[in-house]
Amino acid sequence: xxxxxxxxxxxxxxxxxxxxxxxxxxxxxxxxxxxxxxxxxxxxxxxxxxxxxxxxxxxxxxxxxxxxxxxxxxxxxxxxxxxxxxxxxxxxxxxxxxxxxxxxxxxxxxxxxxxxxxxxxxxxxxxxxxxxxxxxxxxxxxxxxxxxxxxxxxxxxxxxxxxxxxxx
Amino acid sequence: xxxxxxxxxxxxxxxxxxxxxxxxxxxxxxxxxxxxxxxxxxxxxxxxxxxxxxxxxxxxxxxxxxxxxxxxxxxxxxxxxxxxxxxxxxxxxxxxxxxxxxxxxxxxxxxxxxxxxxxxxxxxxxxxxxxxxxxxxxxxxxxxxxxxxxxxxxxxxxxxxxxxxxxxxxxxxxxxxxxxxxxxxxxxxxxxxxxxxxxxxxxxxxxxxxxxxxxxxxxxxxxxxxxxxxxxxxxxxxxxxxxxxxxxxxxxxxxxxxxxxxxxxxxxxxxxxxxxxxxxxxxxxxxxxxxxxxxxxxxxxxxxxxxxxxxx
Ligand code: SF4
Numbered sequence: 001x002x003x004x005x006x007x008x009x010x011x012x013x014x015x016x017x018x019x020x021x022x023x024x025x026x027x028x029x030x031x032x033x034x035x036x037x038x039x040x041x042x043x044x045x046x047x048x049x050x051x052x053x054x055x056x057x058x059x060x061x062x063x064x065x066x067x068x069x070x071x072x073x074x075x076x077x078x079x080x081x082x083x084x085x086x087x088x089x090x091x092x093x094x095x096x097x098x099x100x101x102x103x104x105x106x107x108x109x110x111x112x113x114x115x116x117x118x119x120x121x122x123x124x125x126x127x128x129x130x131x132x133x134x135x136x137x138x139x140x141x142x143x144x145x146x147x148x149x150x151x152x153x154x155x156x157x158x159x160x161x162x163x164x165x166x167x168x
Numbered sequence: 169x170x171x172x173x174x175x176x177x178x179x180x181x182x183x184x185x186x187x188x189x190x191x192x193x194x195x196x197x198x199x200x201x202x203x204x205x206x207x208x209x210x211x212x213x214x215x216x217x218x219x220x221x222x223x224x225x226x227x228x229x230x231x232x233x234x235x236x237x238x239x240x241x242x243x244x245x246x247x248x249x250x251x252x253x254x255x256x257x258x259x260x261x262x263x264x265x266x267x268x269x270x271x272x273x274x275x276x277x278x279x280x281x282x283x284x285x286x287x288x289x290x291x292x293x294x295x296x297x298x299x300x301x302x303x304x305x306x307x308x309x310x311x312x313x314x315x316x317x318x319x320x321x322x323x324x325x326x327x328x329x330x331x332x333x334x335x336x337x338x339x340x341x342x343x344x345x346x347x348x349x350x351x352x353x354x355x356x357x358x359x360x361x362x363x364x365x366x367x368x369x370x371x372x373x374x375x376x377x378x379x380x381x382x383x384x385x386x387x388x389x390x391x392x393x394x395x396x397x398x399x400x401x402x403x404x405x406x407x408x409x410x411x412x413x414x415x416x417x418x419x420x421x422x423x424x425x426x427x428x429x430x431x432x433x434x435x436x437x438x439x440x441x442x443x444x445x446x447x448x449x450x451x452x453x454x455x456x457x458x459x460x461x462x463x464x465x466x467x468x469x470x471x472x473x474x475x476x477x478x479x480x
Contacts, residue, residue, distance in 0.1 A: 011219035014212065042206040047213050053378035055227060055385040082225035082385040
């Protein structure tokens with residue numbers, strides 16, 4: 001890798017802007033995503049910002065199964081994002097369809113419609129798991145193995161441990 | 169040869185301003201985070217954001233006017249940089265100085281706002297159009313108080329040149345204290361000009377998606393963001409030069425440190441204002457600016473005129 005490519009990869013890892021899209025979730029996953037944006041978890045430490053428009057975003061955070069109604073909108077939002085873009089599926093439903101799998105109005109997981117880069121299971125996935133999943137996604141940018149995290153881990157670890165110990 | 173040197177110097181100055189802008193953005197975000205009891209972003213955050221945006225794909229909407237769409241961010245950067253050349257840094261002498269430079273600076277700082285409007289308008293998205301109209305509505309609210317508040321010190325100093333103004337106030341520092349009301353008005357108006365909370369209606373992410381910049385992505389967005397960062401520096405420098413012209417003759421090094429300290433003070437106050445307030449509605453802002461800010465600026469002008477009359 002030339003130094004320029006390295007610099008760009010570094011910048012991408014340090015500044016993932018996300019957009020949150022509810023593709024048919026029962027709302028519990030959305031609440032957890034919103035919770036992970038609060039000052040308690042302070043994801044601005046990693047440069048993560050929530051953006052309102054897909055044009056500014058790098059990571060599309062989807063929650064819930066894809067309903068037939070939302071399918072076209074989801075594809076449209078995805079296509080409005082500039083390259084390079086990543087999709088994170090939050091919650092069991094968005095990974096596989098979950099409890100809604102087989103419903104007449106549901107397509108299935110997010111990956112039945114658009115390509116997904118990271119799956120975060122859980123019903124609902126906790127904020128710690130969401131941040132952990134995003135860190136792993138960023139690690140894959142550095143060419144790490146799927147279960148290894150990006151180098152931001154060192155900063156992630158301390159507050160998260162405090163988090164789990166206070167939450168029990 | 170000398171033209172080459174001048175170009176080199178301008179490029180260096182531009183890089184310096186860009187660096188300062190990013191530093192100011194970091195300080196602002198960090199202060200904001202600390203005041204909210206968060207840790208906040210690391211020091212390289214604005215730089216990482218910038219590099220990432222530059223390396224991203226540029227999308228130009230099919231409906232948009234590509235010329236205007238691409239031209240506006242460049243114009244915003246140019247206008248802000250030109251305004252910077254007129255502002256004194258460590259002593260009272262700016263690079264370009266003439267009688268009337270104060271007015272020129274205020275008008276050059278209006279151009280970025282106009283480019284936000286035109287850029288939003290020409291991207292022909294509904295959200296960006298709403299944002300663009302709000303940008304322009306805001307302009308009519310804060311522009312007059314800003315100009316009036318800068319006017320008052322100029323009246324007292326009997327000059328329209330920012331150099332002579334700083335010179336006058338550094339010779340008579342007591343007079344600078346009489347501009348207290350004006351400095352507060354200018355600070356609030358600057359907050360409106362930079363479209364930050366509580367005056368961030370044009371970009372209100374929770375209601376109109378991304379406001380003016382909804383359709384901008386990649387390099388063009390990076391340029392707009394850089395322009396806003398630079399505008400923060402230039403606006404703060406204007407306030408510093410007009411309202412806090414102390415310690416101007418203590419050599420370049422101390423003078424420069426003093427300049428940075430003063431800018432930091434202005435940024436601290438702006439960040440504090442951003443933390444303790446929430447977004448207003450657009451008509452609340454217009455009412456606030458015309459009902460309270462503009463009269464306060466007028467009071468400042470009356471104070472200056474009275475003082476003028478007393479010393480004479
Ligand atoms: S994974 Fe669970 S919490 Fe999340 S949307 Fe599905 S049912 Fe709701």
